[in-house]
Amino acid sequence: MTTAQPRPGALGEATLGELAEALRGELIRPDDPGYDEARSIWNGAHDRRPALIVRCHGVADVLKAVEFARSEGLPLAVRGGAHSIPGFSTVDDGLVLDLSPMNGIRVDPARRTVTAQGGCLWRDVDAETQAFGLAVTGGLVSSTGIAGFTLGGGVGWLVRRCGLTCDNLVGADIVTADGRYLHVSEDEHPELLWALRGGGGNFGVVTSFEFRLHEVGPTVFAGLVFYHGEHAEQVLRGYRTAVSGAPDELTTLVNMTTAPPAPFLPAEVHGKPIVAVAGLWSGRPEDGDAATRPFRELAPVVVDLFSPMPYTAMQTILDPLWPRGMWNYFRSAFFDDLDDATTGALIRSYANVPNPLTELHVHHLGGAMGRVPADATAFAARNHDFILNVVARSADADGFPAAREWARGATEVLGPDAATYVNFTGEGGEDRVRAAYPKDTYERLAAIKDTYDPTNLFHLNQNIRPSTTH
Template identity: 85%
Template sequence: MTAAQSFGEATLGELAQALRGELVRPGDPEYDEARAVWNGAHDRRPALIIRCHGVADVLKAVEFARSEGLPLAVRGGAHSIPGFSTVDDGLVIDLSAMKGIRVDPGRRTVVAQGGSLWSDVDAETQAFGLALTGGLVSSTGIGGFTLGGGIGWLVRRCGLTCDNLVAADVVTADGRYLHVSEDEHPELLWALRGGGGNFGVVTSFEFRLYDVGPAIFGGLVFYRGEDAERVLRGYREATRGAPDELTTLVNLTTAPPAPFLPAEIHGKPITAVGGMWSGRPEDGDAATRPFRELAPVVTDLFGPMPYTAMQGLLDPLYPRGMWNYFRSAFFGDLDASAISALTDAYARVPNPISEVHVHHLGGAMGRVPAEATAFASRDRDFILNVVARSADAGGYPAAVEWARTATGALGPDSATYVNFTGEGGEDRVRAAYPKDTYERLVAVKDRYDPTNLFRLNQNIRPSQAH
């Protein structure tokens, strides 16, 4: 008997009556839509889905999962690469209806509920010419992205998203509702800044904001695939003099059949450099010029644009339903060895929709003391993100194996990034944190979730679970 079959109708009826939101069960007309997540690689069948309409629903959902011994998944934007947004035969807390956002332009802060997407936050904050580091894909939820770190187009100017988390409201495993800040539960706030979804359901986040937009200077420039090594060598030199207002990345990919690219290179290897200049837009052309002259140019799409347009620039490339597996590795220098590993991975790309990304870090992110947050990989200037994808199950195993090999080529000491890790497992989690940081996270876990109720994440296991 499954968990879905084991509850009496009276029990479920009582639960449904206690909710402002919806209780969705197998067999309900909306069940298949409600259980679907962004990553097509995960086709799970929860016993129950609670679509929460407020904190009271979250409290009831956590209490029910705890009392019934149900595996518990927490879903915001549902973009979890390892599939932590859903669970077989357990309970899903779906926050997607909780999108309340309040901007305080005087204090330069925003409070956003846990179901908000980056497109929601950007729309509200840009009304006041304000922003913080958000996702590169605007349909990403703010929750998991923030709790794991948060790398985006403003990371060099504003730091990680988690660096700008100033407070949060959290429902803990024992049913408490806590306001967390530097003055209240400061050690929990430290853990939320990069420790993943280990410590409770964050029902709202409060962030620090910066003067950004509404106009920025950014875009993409494309070079031929055979120039990848030349582009990477030049990129290394260009990043050395880059100001904090400029965040860039290199994408080793395949040319899509887009009208802005010549037809003769459609379907062939292509190297793209993307970037955003968040200083004065009139200074953007000169600031980005070194990244737009790395090799003979195929197409240059850099120019002035709204900040929200830049935030959504990559959205069409990441639709729902594809099978996704990501892998990551921080590294210190884009030297000859790293370039060789990257170009070798590029040469072996398994299909046209899998890619190799190199992000330039540093700037404001690198100036935050390592001990200030649970996110501690701040001494590396670059991160490799390997995006392995397939349209369906057919090509997925080959894509996964390719991604694992690609990051492994950078060496065994390369730390991983929890938001770009395609599977769980204690070894992968330990690789994301220095030993002292990991032990400190265990201590926070022991205090706020000693039974490991919140274990569907890049899990920090409490002491009693070891």
């Protein structure tokens, strides 16, 4: 890439003083109190030491940070919710542009839209939109940032009814590599809007997002049902049948995991293989019991936690299982059918999990997501009914390499050419990025990259390289 390399020691006190004085937000340096806290991210597998952290309090700060990184030749990492699995929200010896203070939200209930700044988390957006009985497809863990989640696609509990998060992106404000501040919509820079709908963080710093909202909640019928791990194959076969008749209002997934020491699970299953089917019915709550029942009778039940609940409760129900600081590596593969071969491969991977924190998630897709034309957005993987998301975790470095290799093997058995999901990609190699996009989509993204970031300033992402760097 042609982005200038950092110049260690070249940043003088006067230069840094001018930057600090120009900011409304905060400039944090390695010797400052709170630096270690400020540099940490959710994924403990990445321990980087940036030269500078700029906590932006507004668009003016973003403009100054981008200009400073470009003029000083510093690698630039953009941080929203800091959940980047490959660690792209931090960098050694570069500048971290931290959007977390920018968390303003404005709901327009009459137009059914919400405008949210780039530092917002999904719990922030859900709290505001649910005050009006509205929602957009959001993250399964509420501490996830809206920015990276949206730009990579956005698969959540409303994906079958409302589509991907990026399908509901109707406008955005963005700071580009050359310091322009643009509003993007179907009428203004529509090609850039197309790229933001699934093309990742390649094209600039998105300072605010405008989403189309849908009537959801405040009460939904949702939850989890647990089965003994020994019945995993029976559950998968039954799940294949159950989803074949599922309406769009129902989104579900199968999680093959190890039972945590959670109070809602009997003590005798703690630490043992267990299979959970989780789901959310967003239709009339009184219809939810019947709609979800086929998924709650797949095998002898350990415990059934499906019930009417607030939408915000389902959006946070998994939070305790995803604390900050664990070492995480994710892998993904789209596939078309839970046939015998696929089921067998999943069962074999499940039988060889390297530690109790590793998991296999089978998400049912289709519905509204599948009805969007493949070329309507940069997220083109529309014609698959399922996605396998493989979660490799460890409490620390011990055992992490083995978990990572297991995750790679678990997706490769579905085929070396299987499409991958940008948001569940644990590394940023070019082969993984190209696996996320069909050839025509990738080439169109590269052309847009040439227009808005020809020097690849924004390369800490699932990188679409401009043609000038090839």
